[in-house]
Amino acid sequence: MTTLFINIKLLVNVRNDSKLLRGSDLQNLPCIENAFLLIEDHVIADFGFMHQIPPSYLKIPATFEVTGKMILPSWCDSHTHLVFAGSREKEFIDKIKGLTYAEIAAKGGGILNSAKKLNVTSEEDLFIQSYKRLQEVIKLGTGAIEIKSGYGLSVEGELKMLRVIQRLKSTTRIPIKSTFLGAHAIPSEFLENREEYIQLIIEEMLPRIGQEKLADYIDVFCEKGFFSTEDTQKLCKAGEQYGLKPKIHANQLSASGAVQVGVKMNAVSVDHLEVMDEEATKALSNASTIGTLLPTAAFFLRMPYQPARELINSGCAIALASDFNPGSSPSGNMNFVVALSCIQMRMLPEEAINAATINGAFAMEVQNIAGSITKGKLANLILTQEIPSLDYIPYSFGHHLIEKVMLAGDWVN
């Protein structure tokens, strides 16, 4: 199947090769004005200036004339908890009335509340709920995604979540990475004996996950009241034995030392970063570990936003992701993530788009197939409506500017 786009107003994030962007490089978003784009056999085959289009291309039957519209690589959402059961809008009301995230968690709400729901939901029902959410975010322009477990908190519950993620991988066209987050919270029955739960993760969950090849990464919620930096190192080392690289929930509620541990453990990414101190920023600058910012979680929990400018100025590699989950970010809309990053974190549109595409791809190691308009990469694309400029995308936050999306060269209905 061959598809040709002609008269593209702006072809965004055009790159010959894929490089992780850090510091001031994030501002460099290469684009082609008045472009063509050729797709063949699910991948990007060619692109260039309209005035240089090879005449033979103009005979291709599936040619789309898209004057006034832009084409972007799909969003790469490298941090989600999209597999969950039900919702938690009651806690939303508690938050409106003044309770904090930590207070809600301490009274049995939060992650434990979702775990309770998940453990009484059948695998089939969980799949149906999750599949629906995945289709929704695909329509919003997400073209590669990472999904975590972490609402099971029991051997069977965690395996159920990971099997659902595996089924999503095999039934949809979008590249999916799977992360084991057994260390998301201490389940109530282990509150007096947290070491025993950590042993359960290491001795029972990890071997089964390794055996059944159910995950690509291991994650730990490294935070006061959840898992310590020592627990985090221990769990990451155990995960490594099964080939799982770390991606850590770090510095969401406090400067806990989680970022430093993540960098030391060679984590692919350390995610959240609402509460950074000098040591954490220093550890992350020039590190190969990516700092993934989740501004919609800060927005929803009324937390301070991540210090994006400071991190970029310190030479950090920054990605943006949605954190889609029922407790701190009940939205997987990457368009809003990009807009919020510009509005509240003062990222420039170019920086935000790079962080949500190519760097997001790096943050889940799909940079060879996604994240930019590069020959040989999957044709996972966003076609915008007619818009005046690239800056208009984050500027007109909350509007639906996407006309259509494509996954592997096929239109998504």
Ligand code: NIG
């Ligand atoms: O990334 N902070 C830890 N985990 C999730 C929230 C999970 C929940 O509240 O259900 C997050 O924000």
Ligand code: FE
């Ligand atoms: Fe998260």
